[in-house]
Amino acid sequence: MEASAVIERITALLDEGTHETSNTSMRIPTALRDAAALAVRELGVAPSATALTTAALRATLEAVVMQAVLDEHYRQHGQARPGLGDLAVAAAEIDGHPLAAEPERLRQAAAEISGRHPGASPDEVVLWAEARAFAAA
Amino acid sequence: MSRLVVLDNEAVQALRDPAHSKHRRVVSHVQVVASRKRRAEAIGIVVPTAVRVEAGWDRTSPAWVFPNRLRIADSPLDTPSANTAAAIRARTGVSVADAHVGAVMRSAPDAQITVITSDPGDMRQLAGDADVTIVTI
Numbered sequence: 540m541e542a543s544a545v546i547e548r549i550t551a552l553l554d555e556g557t558h559e560t561s562n563t564s565m566r567i568p569t570a571l572r573d574a575a576a577l578a579v580r581e582l583g584v585a586p587s588a589t590a591l592t593t594a595a596l597r598a599t600l601e602a603v604v605m606q607a608v609l610d611e612h613y614r615q616h617g618q619a620r621p622g623l624g625d626l627a628v629a630a631a632e633i634d635g636h637p638l639a640a641e642p643e644r645l646r647q648a649a650a651e652i653s654g655r656h657p658g659a660s661p662d663e664v665v666l667w668a669e670a671r672a673f674a675a676a
Numbered sequence: 677m678s679r680l681v682v683l684d685n686e687a688v689q690a691l692r693d694p695a696h697s698k699h700r701r702v703v704s705h706v707q708v709v710a711s712r713k714r715r716a717e718a719i720g721i722v723v724p725t726a727v728r729v730e731a732g733w734d735r736t737s738p739a740w741v742f743p744n745r746l747r748i749a750d751s752p753l754d755t756p757s758a759n760t761a762a763a764i765r766a767r768t769g770v771s772v773a774d775a776h777v778g779a780v781m782r783s784a785p786d787a788q789i790t791v792i793t794s795d796p797g798d799m800r801q802l803a804g805d806a807d808v809t810i811v812t813i
Contacts, residue, residue, distance in 0.1 A: 550745055595716070601747045602713035608745040609707055616694040621704040626711075629704035633681060633790045635809035661708055 546607050553600060557593075624649035626661035627668070636665060644668055678718035679788040681709055682780055683748070685773055686794035687813060688723060688731040691743050698794075698813045705792055705811070706746055722751040726761070726776035751780045764802060778802030 540548070575588040585591035613620040621629070624646035631639035638645055648668035652659045659667075683691070683702075690698035691706065712719045723733070728750065733740050753761065753776055760779035765772065774795075781789050781803045790809040793799045799810050 546745065550747075553747075598713060598716065602710060604745070605706070605710035605747050606714065608742070609703070609710060612694075612703070612742055619694050619700050619703050621700055621707055625700065625704040626708055629701075629708045632811040633679070633705060633708055633809070635790070639811075660711065 542607065543611060546604055546611070549600060549604055553597065553604070622649070623653050623659065623661065623664060627664035630661040631665050634665075636669075638665060638668055638672070641668075644672065677786065677788055678720070679790065680780075680784055681705065681719070681721045682751070682777060682789060682791045683721065683723045683727065684777055684791065684793040684795065684799070685727050685731045687792040688727060688733055688743065690813065691746075692731075692733070692740060701813050702792065721746070721748045722780065723748055724751045724757075724773065724776040724780050725753050726773040730771070730773040751776075751783075753779075757783060768801060770798060770802065774798055774802060778804070781806045781808050 572588070575591055578584045579586070579588050579591055585594060624642075627645040627649050628639065628642045630636075631645060645664060645668050648671060649659075649661075649664045652664055652667050656663070686698070687702050690696040690702045693699060706721065709719050709721055727733075733743065735744055751757070757776065757779040760782055761772070761775035764770065764778040765775040768775075768778075770778070777791065777793075777799065781791065781799075785806070788809070789803075789806065790811060791799050791803075792811045792813055794813055796810045796812045799808070803810075
C-alpha cells in the first residue's frame with residue numbers, strides 16, 4: 540500500500556466507533572502491565588488497564604497520522620514547512636508564554652541553537668530564549 | 677492538565693489553503709500540537725461545528741482533505757453549548773460561529789484553552805471569566 544493510502548485507512552479506522560472490540564494476545568512486558576494496573580487501581584488514571592492502553596494507543600496513532608499528513612503536505616508544498624523559529628513562536632503562543640510577544644527574540648534563539656543542536660525542539664528554543672533573557676536582565 | 681487548541685474561521689481558511697498568507701503560521705501551530713502529542717502530552721485541536729459551517733468545511737469534500745486528515749475534532753453545538761452560545765450572542769451580538777467559539781472556551785474548565793483567531797478583541801470578550809490564551813494570526 541502507498542503511504543497516503545495507509546494514512547487514509549488508519550484515519551478511517553480511528554474514526555470508527557469503539558463498540559466493536561476484539562480479544563488480543565498481545566505480549567507486553569510484565570512490569571509495564573503491573574505498572575498500568577497499579578496506576579489504574581491506586582491513581583485512577585483510567586477506568587481500567589485496558590482503557591489506559593487503548594487511550595495511549597489511540598493517542599500515539601493519532602500523532603503518527605498527524606505527522607505523516609504534515610510531512611506529505613510539506614513535500615507537496617515546500618513553502619508551508621515551518622522553520623524552527625516559526626515553531627518556537629507557535630509553541631510560545633500556544634502556551635501563552637511571555638516571549639510570544641517577542642517573536643524576533645525567539646527566531647534569534649532558534650538560529651543560535653539550531654547551529655549547535657540541529658535536533659532542538661521548539662520548546663527547547665523557548666527555554667533557551669528565556670534563559671538568555673533572564674541572564675541579560 | 678490538558679490543553680485544547682480552538683480554531684476560528686480564518687484559522688480554518690488559512691489551514692485549508694496553501695496559498696493563504698497565514699497558512700504556514702497556522703500549520704506551525706498544528707505542527708507543535710502534533711509534536712507534543714507524539715510526546716504523549718494531553719493536547720488536541722478542535723473546531724466548533726458552527727465555525728465549520730461558516731468556513732464551508734465539509735468533511736466529505738475533497739477540497740478539505742488536508743484539514744480532514746489532521747485529527748482536528750469537531751466540538752459539536754449540542755444542547756449545553758447551544759444554550760451558552762445563545763446567551764453569548766444575545767448579550768454581545770456576535771455571529772453564531774463566534775458565539776459557539778465562546779461556548780467552547782467556557783465549556784472546559786479543567787483544560788487550558790488556546791484560541792487561534794484573527795479577531796482577538798472579540799475572543800477576549802467572549803471568553804468571559806475563562807482563562808484563555810488568545811493567539812492572533
